[in-house]
Amino acid sequence: MKIGIITDIHNNVVALEAVLEKFKAEKCDGVICCGDIIGIGPYPEETVSALIEIPNMLVCVKGNHERYLIEGMPSEIPNSENMGMAEMEHHKWEHGLLSSRSKDYIKNLKYEEWLTINNKQIYISHFAIDENNRYFNNGIRNHTTNELDDLFGYVDADIILYGHEHKKSILKGIKYYINVGSLGCPMKDKNIARAGILTINEDVVFTDIAIEYDVERVLDDIEKFGYPAKDEIKRIFYGV
Numbered sequence: 001m002k003i004g005i006i007t008d009i010h011n012n013v014v015a016l017e018a019v020l021e022k023f024k025a026e027k028c029d030g031v032i033c034c035g036d037i038i039g040i041g042p043y044p045e046e047t048v049s050a051l052i053e054i055p056n057m058l059v060c061v062k063g064n065h066e067r068y069l070i071e072g073m074p075s076e077i078p079n080s081e082n083m084g085m086a087e088m089e090h091h092k093w094e095h096g097l098l099s100s101r102s103k104d105y106i107k108n109l110k111y112e113e114w115l116t117i118n119n120k121q122i123y124i125s126h127f128a129i130d131e132n133n134r135y136f137n138n139g140i141r142n143h144t145t146n147e148l149d150d151l152f153g154y155v156d157a158d159i160i161l162y163g164h165e166h167k168k169s170i171l172k173g174i175k176y177y178i179n180v181g182s183l184g185c186p187m188k189d190k191n192i193a194r195a196g197i198l199t200i201n202e203d204v205v206f207t208d209i210a211i212e213y214d215v216e217r218v219l220d221d222i223e224k225f226g227y228p229a230k231d232e233i234k235r236i237f238y239g240v
Contacts, residue, residue, distance in 0.1 A: 001117050002027065003058065004209075005180045005196040007034035007126070007163025010065070010237070011041030011094065012184030013050050015193035018213040019183055020054065026197060030056045032115075034163040034179075035063025035126030037106070040237050041184055042221045044094040048102035059113045063126035063164065064135055066106050069095055089228035114157065117200045123157035127164035135164060145173030152177070159204065168194060170206055178206060185237040191215040 004023035009016050023031060031054050038044050051060065062070070064081075068091050074083050098106075111133045112125040127135040128151035143151070148171060152160050159176045168181035181194035195209040219238060222230050234240040 001029050001200050003117075003198045003200070004028040004031045005034070005161060005178065005198055006031065006183050007161075007180060008036040008063070008166055008182035008184060009033070009041075009047055009051070010036055010039050010182065010184035011044045011047050012193075012218060013041075013043040013046040014215075014218050015184050015186075015211075015213050016047060016050055018211045019193050019195045019209065020050075022195070022209055022211050023197070028056070028197060030058035032058050032124055032161060032198075033060040034124055034161055035061045035109075036065045036163060036182075037063070038069065038094060038098075039065030039091065040233055042218060042225050042227070044097045045099055045102055047184075048098065048105060052101070052105050059115060059124050060109055061113055061124055061126055062106070062109045062111050065091075066109065067133070069098070069103065070107055086229040086232065090233070093227045118202075120159060120200050120204060121157040122159045122161065123152075123155045124161045127162050128152050128154075141165065142167070143169065143171075145171045145177070148177045149173045149175070159198075161198075168208070170208075176204060180209070186215060186239065187237060188239045190239055 037048055037051055073088050073091055074081050111129060115122040129135055157175060161178050163179055166182035166185055169179045171177045180196035183193050183195055186192050191212050193211045193213050197207040197209060199205040222234060
């Protein structure tokens with residue numbers, strides 16, 4: 001079975017469409033999304049709608065950006081999310097553009113899912129979570145296999161698919177850890193949408209996907225829409 005893996009789309013429907021075309025060309029049997037559908041980019045409604053309409057979606061889970069929609073955002077500064085006023089205003093802007101259908105879709109997603117494919121147990125979440133569905137933000141980047149074994153120690157699975165950290169990381173420890181990297185936030189890659197294909201038969205084979213797309217269209221629309229925190233977003237998440 002061949003599965004397309006995506007995560008951290010972040011309102012970038014232009015990048016998403018490019019990756020989905022690649023999955024179609026590669027004849028993927030299904031798609032898995034590891035969360036953070038919304039936030040950051042300029043196309044919240046278009047992105048969720050495109051995700052809803054993927055005909056072979058196997059699993060999609062919530063990320064922290066979906067949690068801001070469902071559970072609300074901090075109301076004071078400082079806060080546990082390290083969220084400033086401009087970021088709060090950005091989330092209010094994007095939430096206001098989502099249709100009832102898109103909001104209902106997000107609200108019905110789970111924080112974690114399990115699949116069994118060809119006798120392989122697969123766990124899908126946005127990142128390691130605690131009993132309150134809060135992500136472990138321990139300040140560590142570029143985790144080692146031992147650190148991931150510790151973070152995901154509560155999971156009994158052969159393969160763990162996650163996202164959240166935006167940087168691709170493919171590691172084998174006690175389990176096989178796969179973060180394909182952010183699809184919608186290219187950072188220094190400028191015009192590259194990241195994804196992956198996981199082929200599970202007798203063996204497990206991961207194929208990295210890096211697709212060029214029209215990032216200038218996205219940047220132009222960020223500027224045109226002029227939404228809150230746009231300059232910070234372009235600098236941090238688009239390398240501008």
